[in-house]
Amino acid sequence: MTRTTSHRVRAVALGAAGAMALAGTVALAGPAAAAPGGSKACEKKQVNDTVAELTECVTLNGVMEHLEAFQAIADAPENAGTRASGTPGFTASADYVEKRLRRAGWEVSRQQFDFPFFQLRSSSFSRVAPTATTYQVGTDYVPMTYTASGTVDDRAVTPVDIDSTTSGCETEDFTGFAAGTVALVQRGTCPFGLKAGNAAAAGASAVVVFNNAEGPLNGTLGAPGVTIPVVGVPTTLGRDLATAGTTIDLAVDSTSEIRQTENVVAELPGSTSDNVVMAGAHLDSVPEGPGINDNGSGSAALIEVAENMAKVDLPNTVRFAWWGAEELGLLGSNHYVASLTPEQREDIGLYLNFDMVGSPNFARLIYDGDLSAFPAPPGVPVPEGSDQIEYVFEDFYEEQQLFYEGTEFSGRSDYQAFILAGIPSGGLFTGAEDIKQPYQAEAYGGEAGVAYDPNYHQVGDDITNLDPEALDQNSDAIAYAVLTLGYDSQRVNGVVGKPVPGGTFEGDPAAREYRLSAAQPNGGGGLHAGHDHEHGEQV
Template sequence: MTQVHPSRRSRLAVIGSAGVLALAGSVVAALPAGAAGGCETRNNNTVAKLTDCVTLEGVMEHLEVFQGIAEANGGNRASGTPGYDASVDYVKGRLEAVGYDVTVQPFDFPFFQLRSSSFSRVAPTATTYAAGTDYAPMTYTGAGTVDDGVVTPVDLAGSGLGSGCEATDFTGFAADTVALVQRGGCAFAIKAQNAQAAGADAVIVFNNTAGPLNGTLGAPGITIPVIGVPTALGQELAAAGTTVDIAVDSTSKTSTTYNVIAELPGRTSDNVVMAGAHLDSVLAGPGINDNGSGSAAILEVAENITKVKPENTIRFAWWGAEELGLLGSEHYVGALTPEQREQIGLYLNFDMVGSPNFARFIYDGDQSDFPAPAGVPVPEGSDQIEYVLEDYFERQGLWYEGTEFSGRSDYQAFIEADIPSGGLFTGAEVLKKDYQVPLYGGTAGVAYDPNYHQVGDTIGNVDPEALDTNSDAIAYSVLTLSYDTSRVNSVQGRPVPGGTFEGDPDNRRFRAENPNPAGGGGLHDGHDHGGDAV
């Protein structure tokens, strides 16, 4: 574990005495006091100096603030909530305190929050249904209450495009009743729009395949409750004389959230080295591992690298609305001009780097373990980013392995823009394998992060060893590539002080071999980035 630098103890004393301050309904942390001759003032221009100053205690300091922010703001830091706005203020304040000129980039996004719901049949037989198994409110459903609403089947015989897909399906529909439609033929949102226009109080969509129906309307706009149910229940509800109670308490609207961007100018501005992490949590919890861990780690690196005079400009980014579909990074890349995109030499992504039952995963840029899925580009040079990260773990004698370059985190927008990318990951909901336990510790058959996307993703949900070693690996990769990216894109710089390992990628001592590589050993695939289900 990295030794704590004396100036770090001074900073922790400041935070400890001041605590977190409640200001205007949000929480921000006391800013660093700084200490002469300490990490905040010296030029950490070697690998040894930077990794000495990037400490576990420093990263945990940020995570403690993120935890406090969540606790003061409804238990989460999700985009569109006060907890996220307070997280943005904290990151911005810390960066400005050490001299960065910070850009807060606003963008609009579809916000949805489901607070509660209930569904029951009143007649012919009173029955109460369980959320998640018997029914599920659709994402972006409107809010509302229906008491003893008459169920009106809509074109269940499928005479046209699909049940509820055409306005004519609702010819003669009795207003102020509950529309019952079957899945298929068009997006759920179209069925709901047609029902709403016909005067329905709510919509029930039943599945056309086995199992529950967890659907999305794709975007805000529907103002009545829309729920999905399994096939058998839908068929039961089609019986004449059926009435139901439905209640949905939700918010569905277009909201504004933010990316935070800061950069350290280099000798050149046309070969930018970017490092990013998403700052938002899910609504269910504080998101300390996912992704307070990556956000805190790159903030710690940014604070300790300010005195370096790199060859290439270093740009740090904290993305908003990742949990809603990689929206912040997509907005950022989409807003760049072709010239600005061309100036980004590479992108490093750090999403979940402290999982409690961790493995050390590096995105498999050379596709030696996991060929990228169809349609996912892997820009030339991404393999060399993988090797740079492998270099660090090799130097430390730490085991690591590849994970699928799937495009399921914020690097997706960059690879689609043909920008070489890579990064680190320590696992989400996938179960740890037997072969990994001797390499990393932990427990086989248990998720890498059992609290993934849950209320339990708190300050106690990070592994100190994983967080410490990954934070140093992040520092190593950012500093090394800020001096020279010739391995990635042939742009010659100068060697980073302290040297670069650059071993033979075919002769690595600590690269673990996955005996069953299907799936990448742990993919961050819990985010649903797909389009509307039909």
């Protein structure tokens, strides 16, 4: 969303107050006062049933203990630096979550499901004739998601009905096709997977799809199954490759197959089972790295909160989930919600999502449940009660005198399945690849003009890729919200419980002092628009 002049003035006006507030803030469990580990420091406590007790026991060091375990899992030689779904590193991460939660006393289950696995290790692409040219991945070409491995050397390019919007969509397009050559097709009308499948059936050694609009073509074949390499290129390059006598070299090293992964679900039964307070974080990383901020941070914070509230006697049942295959299209959370009966979906009173809560150049972002900063996603109304979830997190930040702002429900993280099911949702996010603005640097610290997480979806998302202040504050915010709503969700869905011991803040949403009047564009979460969401149906 474009930031208006009045928003900028408001942000600047808050600058002086912000400096004073930040200087005077006393965190509930700040880094300097962190105990040697949340669960260890509080293991003699039988119950942490007040806000003060729970946030005292949920410590930065306790969260870091779990993040160090995730880093060690990724670093193990057999895990090759990743915790992606479908790899041994993810299974080891799920084992760790189950072990910690069972030991704390939670009821734990693991929900397995099949999913399409894809990993690209390397690629190269060049023109041999008529003019030797080496192309750069990411700008000149992009291997499509679910492309097969393969190598072609000095193979001729055969254009396939490239002046038609249905290029490659019909088997008749390949009549007379020279087997062993590379098929060149234009994007449009039908999915990329259909074009590639038709080309493979005609004997093509590879497929190059060129865009029908300006810019690179990031595409997906939709699922494993295509048996030859497939890449996307911009329009101009595609037209150049149609020149008579063109030959190319193309090599792709990838894995594309159906694998199995799982969700880990833990439950703390309350007095009633038909008003479940649910919170989730995706457990998987991308294949490129260990995923310590994305999303070890949300996963570790949930473990730490769970371990320290395991003996609380709550009116509402609390259910935590660590999702699999989020990075491949929100698959775990979608599978979970789809597997529920209508009665089971009705029993979920609300959902809280925590995806990246320790970004190194962070902003404090709360999903915009009252739609005051962003409109509802097209065709997806935000369920009633989501505004009150936003206010619960605002209550916490206001009490701590910490600036915060809204972030849109963009469909880029696991709350999406719950919103589509009509379940009130909310959560926290500290930013991914988008750029931090000057007003945000003034309010939160950090550096304007730099991404919230410069190592987002890269090998550098490791144990050093965190801001301890954000991670500590947000872990306490998670503890506060889960405990408060576990006692009483009336403000969200009308189901009366009892007040959380220690009280709730419940300030007037219209009188917020620390809410920034500026909006964070492009949404929150680990899943981002790219070739996983571009299926080629567009023309």
